[in-house]
Amino acid sequence: MKGVRHYPGFMAVTVGCLVVLYAPLIVVMAYSFNGSNSITQWGGFSLHWYTQVFTGPEAPRFGQAARNSLTIAALASTTATLIATAAAIAMVQGAPFRGKGATFALINLPLMVPEIVTAVATLIFFSAIGLTTGYFTILIAHIAFCIPFAYLPIAARLEGIAPSYEAAARDLYATRWQAFRLVLLPLMMPGVAAGWLLAFIISLDDFIITNFVKGAGIETLPTAIFGAVKQGIKPNIMAISTLMLAVSILFVTLAWFINRKGHRTP
Amino acid sequence: MADTRRRTLLLLPTWAVIGVLMLIPVLLMAVYSFLTKEFRGGVEWQFSLAAYDQFFLTRGLFGDEPAAIEWTYINIFWRSIWQAALATLLCLMIGFPTAWFIATRPPSSRAIWLFLITVPYWVNLLIRTVSLKFLIRDNGPLNEFLIALNLIDNPLPLVNTNLAVQLGLFYSYLPFMVLPIYAAVERYDTALSEAAADLYASRWTTLREIILPVVKPGIVAGCILVFVPSLGAFLAPDLLGGAKTFMIGSLIDEQFRGSQGNWPFGAAVSMVLMTLVLIVLMFHARAQGSRR
Numbered sequence: 001m002k003g004v005r006h007y008p009g010f011m012a013v014t015v016g017c018l019v020v021l022y023a024p025l026i027v028v029m030a031y032s033f034n035g036s037n038s039i040t041q042w043g044g045f046s047l048h049w050y051t052q053v054f055t056g057p058e059a060p061r062f063g064q065a066a067r068n069s070l071t072i073a074a075l076a077s078t079t080a081t082l083i084a085t086a087a088a089i090a091m092v093q094g095a096p097f098r099g100k101g102a103t104f105a106l107i108n109l110p111l112m113v114p115e116i117v118t119a120v121a122t123l124i125f126f127s128a129i130g131l132t133t134g135y136f137t138i139l140i141a142h143i144a145f146c147i148p149f150a151y152l153p154i155a156a157r158l159e160g161i162a163p164s165y166e167a168a169a170r171d172l173y174a175t176r177w178q179a180f181r182l183v184l185l186p187l188m189m190p191g192v193a194a195g196w197l198l199a200f201i202i203s204l205d206d207f208i209i210t211n212f213v214k215g216a217g218i219e220t221l222p223t224a225i226f227g228a229v230k231q232g233i234k235p236n237i238m239a240i241s242t243l244m245l246a247v248s249i250l251f252v253t254l255a256w257f258i259n260r261k262g263h264r265t266p
Numbered sequence: 267m268a269d270t271r272r273r274t275l276l277l278l279p280t281w282a283v284i285g286v287l288m289l290i291p292v293l294l295m296a297v298y299s300f301l302t303k304e305f306r307g308g309v310e311w312q313f314s315l316a317a318y319d320q321f322f323l324t325r326g327l328f329g330d331e332p333a334a335i336e337w338t339y340i341n342i343f344w345r346s347i348w349q350a351a352l353a354t355l356l357c358l359m360i361g362f363p364t365a366w367f368i369a370t371r372p373p374s375s376r377a378i379w380l381f382l383i384t385v386p387y388w389v390n391l392l393i394r395t396v397s398l399k400f401l402i403r404d405n406g407p408l409n410e411f412l413i414a415l416n417l418i419d420n421p422l423p424l425v426n427t428n429l430a431v432q433l434g435l436f437y438s439y440l441p442f443m444v445l446p447i448y449a450a451v452e453r454y455d456t457a458l459s460e461a462a463a464d465l466y467a468s469r470w471t472t473l474r475e476i477i478l479p480v481v482k483p484g485i486v487a488g489c490i491l492v493f494v495p496s497l498g499a500f501l502a503p504d505l506l507g508g509a510k511t512f513m514i515g516s517l518i519d520e521q522f523r524g525s526q527g528n529w530p531f532g533a534a535v536s537m538v539l540m541t542l543v544l545i546v547l548m549f550h551a552r553a554q555g556s557r558r
Contacts, residue, residue, distance in 0.1 A: 147280060
């Protein structure tokens with residue numbers, strides 16, 4: 001006899017759901033190894049399109065876009081993580097204060113406003129203060145919307161750390177800074193690392209806001225891919241997509257393991 | 267007050283960055299929606315209701331007829347709301363059984379199932395949407411597969427349909443539905459189901475009468491988390507849809523492209539979209555507040 005929690009067909013839906021989620025990605029991965037020039041016919045396994053990505057006529061363009069994407073993601077996620085860590089310490093560890101609710105709403109603002117509205121507002125802001133759109137404007141826009149993504153795992157981690165650890169360190173004559181650096185920071189590190197990874201992926205993923213504030217003459221990987229896809233899906237795009245997919249999955253897997261490790265040691 | 271100073275120092279970067287880069291821009295956008303458009307894109311600093319007038323009212327081709335309601339943009343909003351609602355329903359119908367199934371696995375395998383569901387979400391949204399288009403296009407692998415199985419004779423025209431857009435939105439935001447429902451189901455007390463079974467309720471009666479009301483907060487949260495981003499989505503309608511599936515995101519995007527654009531109108535459309543979203547979020551917040 002199966003328990004009351006069992007519902008016939010629910011497993012089939014779950015498996016079907018996973019098939020729908022993964023089928024497009026697997027198909028694109030498979031076709032990126034296609035030896036044929038056509039995207040419809042299978043011409044045997046080949047790494048042709050991967051060599052095209054690095055040496056083909058479009059290589060400089062996508063190479064520059066990849067460098068922009070990666071440096072922006074690294075700078076934006078690092079800055080956002082530092083800002084979010086400071087905020088999380090004040091929000092979670094400190095006593096309640098006036099304006100705490102408003103601050104919390106402010107941190108979550110980038111999550112609540114639709115992305116396209118953020119994009120429009122940011123473009124208008126840069127235009128109103130006369131800032132020329134380019135690498136710098138993309139970077140600071142990314143820092144803003146990465147903060148809540150970095151904040152959430154850090155705050156969640158901090159909530160699980162009793163204030164008594166830091167208090168014990170202070171009782172043993174540690175300075176405030178020592179207590180933070182030697183006790184609190186190591187304890188909250190899994191949250192900080194997970195927050196940084198999520199912010200990095202979110203920055204790498206962004207298309208809409210980047211597309212609005214990038215200005216002419218600079219591309220990130222998503223905007224370069226979007227431009228290329230408008231003229232049809234070519235095999236080199238599939239190779240680039242597969243490489244980005246691999247990076248994303250690597251990062252998420254890392255975040256997952258860091259999180260799990262974090263859960264085991266209090 | 268060392269504590270207050272410390273707190274201010276810690277929070278100052280957040281206030282400054284999000285305040286300057288989110289809050290002020292949104293307020294400025296509200297101002298821009300009441301300005302006069304400049305023809306090369308951008309604005310003239312002169313008060314005008316032209317943007318909202320263009321959105322809601324029409325005065326005929328030459329502007330000399332009495333004002334009547336302009337349906338073009340209201341219809342685009344209506345269509346977007348409809349598309350987002352259908353995508354939300356699709357997510358709910360697939361997401362609820364999935365969340366239930368995962369939450370009733372043994373704890374050790376739950377994490378793996380959850381991981382499998384969330385991994386695609388972290389893959390670049392653009393790449394996911396392009397992959398979906400590649401799979402379902404007219405002479406794509408899906409149609410070839412169905413033809414090879416002799417299930418269909420001619421390729422199914424999926425791309426550029428409403429269904430493709432809904433599928434794209436489903437694909438974009440499914441984990442947002444699964445995760446809150448999962449969290450609610452995980453806290454669900456199975457004793458309730460056992461009590462219902464003892465009283466001769468069938469599984470499906472129990473589901474309808476007991477489980478759904480209990481996990482409703484999770485379902486509502488999931489629906490909002492899918493509906494809100496779907497409403498302003500740009501990539502799925504733009505890549506998977508055509509002229510007939512034009513949604514709010516594309517309408518806004520158009521207003522900021524080159525010399526054809528109209529910044530005050532784009533800002534006004536964004537204001538209407540943001541107002542809609544805030545109404546949905548406020549209803550949710552009030553419902554949550556009254557439950558506590």
